[in-house]
Every structure is written in C-alpha cells, then in structure tokens.
Amino acid sequence: MYFLAGDIGGTNGHVALMRAAGDGRPGGIETLAYRVFPCASFPSLAALLQAFIASEVHTPVSRCVLACAGQPMGDEVVNDNLAWPVRSDVLRATLGLDEVALLNDFEALAYAIEGPLAASGRHLCGPLVRGQGPSLVVGPGTGLGAAMHVPGSPHAAVFATEAGQMDFAPHSLRERKVLAWLAPDGGYVPVERIVSGPGLLTVYEALCALDGEVPSLETPRAVTAAAAAQADAHAVEAVELFCAALGGFTGNLAMTTMPTGGIFLAGGFLSSMFDLLARSAFEERFLHGRSVRALLAQVPVWVTEHGCHGVQGAAHWYLRHRATSDAREGAHA
Numbered sequence: 001m002y003f004l005a006g007d008i009g010g011t012n013g014h015v016a017l018m019r020a021a022g023d024g025r026p027g028g029i030e031t032l033a034y035r036v037f038p039c040a041s042f043p044s045l046a047a048l049l050q051a052f053i054a055s056e057v058h059t060p061v062s063r064c065v066l067a068c069a070g071q072p073m074g075d076e077v078v079n080d081n082l083a084w085p086v087r088s089d090v091l092r093a094t095l096g097l098d099e100v101a102l103l104n105d106f107e108a109l110a111y112a113i114e115g116p117l118a119a120s121g122r123h124l125c126g127p128l129v130r131g132q133g134p135s136l137v138v139g140p141g142t143g144l145g146a147a148m149h150v151p152g153s154p155h156a157a158v159f160a161t162e163a164g165q166m167d168f169a170p171h172s173l174r175e176r177k178v179l180a181w182l183a184p185d186g187g188y189v190p191v192e193r194i195v196s197g198p199g200l201l202t203v204y205e206a207l208c209a210l211d212g213e214v215p216s217l218e219t220p221r222a223v224t225a226a227a228a229a230q231a232d233a234h235a236v237e238a239v240e241l242f243c244a245a246l247g248g249f250t251g252n253l254a255m256t257t258m259p260t261g262g263i264f265l266a267g268g269f270l271s272s273m274f275d276l277l278a279r280s281a282f283e284e285r286f287l288h289g290r291s292v293r294a295l296l297a298q299v300p301v302w303v304t305e306h307g308c309h310g311v312q313g314a315a316h317w318y319l320r321h322r323a324t325s326d327a328r329e330g331a332h333a
C-alpha cells in the first residue's frame with residue numbers, strides 16, 4: 001500500500017511517499033520520496049501537499065497521515081503556531097483522498113523511537129545506556145513539543161502532550177526579569193514563549209531592552225550564529241538562558257515521568273547548536289537539586305536530528321492504528 005505521510009510544523013512541512021511492506025513495523029515501511037517545504041510559501045496545506053504530489057508521486061495514492069503541531073480534535077487541529085487552519089475533511093475533499101488521519105507531531109516522533117531515531121542521537125548528558133523505563137521526545141521549533149513512549153507488550157504506549165503550554169518557571173533573577181518584561185502585569189506565559197525559535201529571539205530582545213539597548217539581530221538563527229561566534233553579548237546570554245530554561249523544563253518533565261529509557265531532544269535546530277548546548281547550564285538545570293538530582297542523573301539525554309523521523313513515526317502510527325481498527329472491525333463482523 002502506498003500512502004503520504006506528513007510532519008507539519010509552524011515553519012516546515014516534511015512530506016514523504018511511503019510504501020507499507022509486511023506488517024507495518026518500522027523496518028517494514030519504505031520511504032520512496034521525501035521533501036521539506038517552507039509552510040509560508042503555500043496558501044494552504046492542501047497546496048503544499050499538492051506540490052509534493054505533483055513532483056514526487058507517480059502512482060495512485062488515496063491515503064494520508066499527517067503529524068501536525070497541536071492536537072487533533074475531530075477533523076480539526078487545534079494550534080496557534082500553524083501557518084493555516086488544518087482540517088482533515090477539507091484536505092480529503094480538496095485532494096480527492098479516501099482518508100486523512102491526524103496525530104500530534106511529537107506523538108509521531110515518539111513512535112519513531114522504535115525506529116532509527118533512538119540510535120541516531122549525540123549524547124548530551126547522563127548514562128550512555130538506555131534503561132527499561134519510559135522515554136521522552138522534547139523539541140523546540142516554532143513551538144515546543146513533547147511526548148512520552150512507554151514500553152509494553154504487545155505494543156508500547158505513546159502519550160501526546162501539550163507540555164510546551166505549561167507555565168514558564170523562572171529560576172535566576174535575570175529569568176524573573178525576562179518573565180516580568182514579557183508579562184508586566186503578571187499572567188500566563190507558556191514555556192514555549194521562551195523555549196522555541198521565536199522564543200530565543202524574544203529572550204534576546206528582552207535582554208537588550210532590560211539593558212537599555214536596541215536589538216540588532218532579527219532572526220533566531222542570527223542569535224545562535226552570533227552566540228557561536230561570541231559576536232554579541234546579548235546573543236550569548238540569550239542562548240545561555242534558552243539552554244538553561246530547556247534544561248529546567250526537560251528536568252520538570254523527567255520528574256513527572258522518570259524516563260530512564262532516555263530523553264531525545266529533537267526539533268529543527270537544536271542539533272545545529274549542539275556545542276552551545278553542551279557548554280551551557282542545560283545539565284545543571286536539568287538535574288535540579290536536592291534528592292531528585294540522584295534520580296535525574298540516571299536519565300540519559302541525547303540530541304537528535306529531527307529530519308525524517310517525524311514522517312517515519314507518523315507512518316508507523318498510521319499502520320498500527322489501521323491494523324487495530326481492522327482487527328476491531330473483524331471482531332464485530
């Protein structure tokens with residue numbers, strides 16, 4: 001069976017043509033074509049998918065699975081970061097497909113833990129070997145995603161989250177000042193306002209404003225580049241604060257899930273700033289302190305390329321989901 005698999009974020013749309021062979025285990029899914037598109041270049045998700053179909057698909061395809069930033073609710077994906085509204089019923093009608101299945105993008109990445117994702121990362125901290133417990137995928141991109149993978153029989157269980165929408169918990173006095181700059185009258189500041197690509201730029205702008213300077217850098221990429229080159233003191237501090245906040249957030253998730261199976265840091269740009277992350281306060285903030293430190297020190301953390309793991313995880317989820325629905329229908333027949 002041929003089908004389309006997409007990993008659709010706020011900035012990039014990864015799309016693949018897949019073929020299912022055998023029973024749909026990760027090893028039984030073949031990626032026949034794969035491309036990444038900038039979402040902002042297309043007026044709709046249907047137009048983006050049509051561009052892929054026109055250039056890469058030369059065989060009839062009637063099924064599609066889309067891992068999208070946000071949470072599917074009925075036919076719709078609920079998310080503030082996507083470039084356009086995403087509705088499976090509209091996509092089905094516009095593209096003439098029989099089925100468009102939706103899941104969360106980090107849920108898909110968590111399914112990819114059973115594929116090459118788990119073996120492909122660079123070790124950041126903690127033990128070198130994975131334990132038997134749950135695993136997490138966590139990743140800043142346009143937003144901040146996270147999902148949990150719990151091993152089990154006959155299948156692991158995967159849990160999507162909206163952890164990036166949790167309240168930002170400042171640690172240092174400087175972080176408290178950034179928080180106050182973001183919300184001068186108090187109120188809700190989700191952690192993804194700080195721990196994401198746009199968040200990194202926001203932190204840089206906040207630090208400049210707190211020191212009475214006019215920001216000169218205009219994109220998150222320019223901030224990490226200036227920090228790597230030690231060319232701008234506020235960029236260096238912004239990256240340091242970003243990495244520390246990512247460490248604190250990831251440690252908070254680890255305290256609630258005890259992921260001795262490991263944490264895989266993903267997202268579109270983290271692997272490109274690995275050296276900055278490795279030199280930062282990430283690990284110190286991840287470990288927190290007091291008695292929990294000894295527990296969190298048992299958790300291995302890797303940084304992985306986001307790449308095509310999202311579409312592969314989405315394909316894996318889709319085939320398992322279809323097998324389960326087919327078995328249920330068979331039992332009721």
Ligand SMILES: Nc1ncnc2c1ncn2[C@@H]1O[C@H](COP(=O)(O)OP(=O)(O)OP(=O)(O)O)[C@@H](O)[C@H]1O
Pocket residue numbers: 008009010011012013069081105140141142143144145196197198200219220221222224225267268269272306
């Ligand atoms: N080298 C870099 N340093 C810092 N930020 C970067 C870098 N490259 C890209 N970004 C920022 O990362 C964000 C895009 O992240 P990503 O590539 O993960 O996109 P996405 O998959 O669409 O995101 P999401 O899944 O969170 O919606 C943009 O805000 C972009 O400006």
